[in-house]
Amino acid sequence: MPADTDALFTPFTINKLELPNRIVMAPMTRNFSPDNIPGDNVASYYRRRAEGGTGLIITEGTYINHPSAGAYENVPFFYGDQALAGWKKVVDEVHWAGAKIAPQLWHTGIMRGVGGEGATLEPYPNVPAFGPSGLLMPGKEIGHAMSLDEINQVVGAYVQAAVDAQALGFDCIELHGAHGYLIDQFFWEGTNQRHDAYGGSIAKRAQFAVDIITGIRAKVGPDYPIIFRFSQWKLMNYQARLVNNSEELEQFLKPLSDAGVDVFHCSTRRFWQPEFEGSDLNLAGWTQKITGKPCITVGSISLEEDFLDENARGISEHSEPASIGNLATLLKRGDFDLVAVGRSLISNPDWPKLVRAGRESELLAYDQSDLTRLD
Ligand SMILES: Cc1cc2nc3c(=O)[nH]c(=O)nc-3n(C[C@H](O)[C@H](O)[C@H](O)COP(=O)(O)O)c2cc1C
Numbered sequence: 001m002p003a004d005t006d007a008l009f010t011p012f013t014i015n016k017l018e019l020p021n022r023i024v025m026a027p028m029t030r031n032f033s034p035d036n037i038p039g040d041n042v043a044s045y046y047r048r049r050a051e052g053g054t055g056l057i058i059t060e061g062t063y064i065n066h067p068s069a070g071a072y073e074n075v076p077f078f079y080g081d082q083a084l085a086g087w088k089k090v091v092d093e094v095h096w097a098g099a100k101i102a103p104q105l106w107h108t109g110i111m112r113g114v115g116g117e118g119a120t121l122e123p124y125p126n127v128p129a130f131g132p133s134g135l136l137m138p139g140k141e142i143g144h145a146m147s148l149d150e151i152n153q154v155v156g157a158y159v160q161a162a163v164d165a166q167a168l169g170f171d172c173i174e175l176h177g178a179h180g181y182l183i184d185q186f187f188w189e190g191t192n193q194r195h196d197a198y199g200g201s202i203a204k205r206a207q208f209a210v211d212i213i214t215g216i217r218a219k220v221g222p223d224y225p226i227i228f229r230f231s232q233w234k235l236m237n238y239q240a241r242l243v244n245n246s247e248e249l250e251q252f253l254k255p256l257s258d259a260g261v262d263v264f265h266c267s268t269r270r271f272w273q274p275e276f277e278g279s280d281l282n283l284a285g286w287t288q289k290i291t292g293k294p295c296i297t298v299g300s301i302s303l304e305e306d307f308l309d310e311n312a313r314g315i316s317e318h319s320e321p322a323s324i325g326n327l328a329t330l331l332k333r334g335d336f337d338l339v340a341v342g343r344s345l346i347s348n349p350d351w352p353k354l355v356r357a358g359r360e361s362e363l364l365a366y367d368q369s370d371l372t373r374l375d
Helices: 040-051 081-096 109-113 146-169 182-188 206-218 246-259 283-291 327-333 344-348 351-354 368-372
Strands: 012-014 017-019 023-025 056-063 099-106 136-139 171-178 226-233 263-267 295-297 338-341
Touching: 012 136, 040 081, 081 099, 081 146, 099 146, 099 344, 109 136, 109 182, 136 338, 146 171, 146 206, 171 182, 171 206, 171 263, 182 226, 206 226, 206 246, 226 327, 246 263, 246 283, 246 338, 283 295
Parallel strands: 023 056, 023 338, 056 099, 099 171, 171 226, 226 263, 263 295, 295 338
Antiparallel strands: 012 017
């Protein structure tokens, strides 16, 4: 018997933004934008997910306008006439198909200094990797500790990107504050050893994000939704934790919530795992309880394997489909409001339509080879 998934298909409103259902496409870097320009193939790729019934699309990470922002090849810019014209097409096609869309605004921070396959410093080869303290990991300095001027410049670049997103017709924006990239490097004490207004207590480590959120809010008005993505885990350390209990989580979230975040996107690798001992709430459940704001959950929805392979230290090669299980139950219970689907939407552009029709058993497995095509 197919799972009862009706709860996934009820509308939801964020401020004045009406979403047709609870299904969100998780942001996924695809590296299909030569010269950092999103082309027609990128627009068609997102349109297909909108046609497949996704309510809200969050785009792949897209670089804000600072020479230090990038680290990887063929990632689209969110600045410059050509890239913005490419994004406008993406917005128009997704809207035509009936979905809403947010760009994920990204600065890779110290990850720019890591190198490896798919990495590039182009088009600014002489610009170093930026971080709050130049650290990749505790004790491992590989980049440049940002000055206060540089912090202000990068904050300004985030704000400009949000203003441009609104002008292009994006319905909301997402700030990438997760996974060990720049904003998260400020959050984590392992990479933030500053002694000024941006380092020290968890609230001070959140100040960089607060500046960005406040700056954006002042320009986009009270209703334009700001989604904030955060995670405990980091790409350079899957076991890292920003907070160890709900009290610490509250100290971390309060300044962000007060600054004007509308939706928290709580990035976990397995949505069903409780975050802290003594309760079955996951990270999104706790975040919603603490802030009272809508939350998105994510992680291995309809897949057996987590997206990161602990041994290979990269994206898992293959995952068989799995039952959606208790996702709809947790949604109905009110633990979170929205659910983001990642790899399964790459392999199944019509994931929402299939699930709604009770045809979950027809969902295809995710395979790494799916990443070689943008279809
Ligand atoms: C190919 C790929 C690229 C990703 N790129 C991003 C990204 O640009 N920004 C981000 O926040 N997360 C990124 N992620 C993480 C996903 O948004 C999502 O959290 C993760 O895949 C877990 O969801 P899933 O198990 O449904 O795939 C990426 C994941 C994959 C598989």
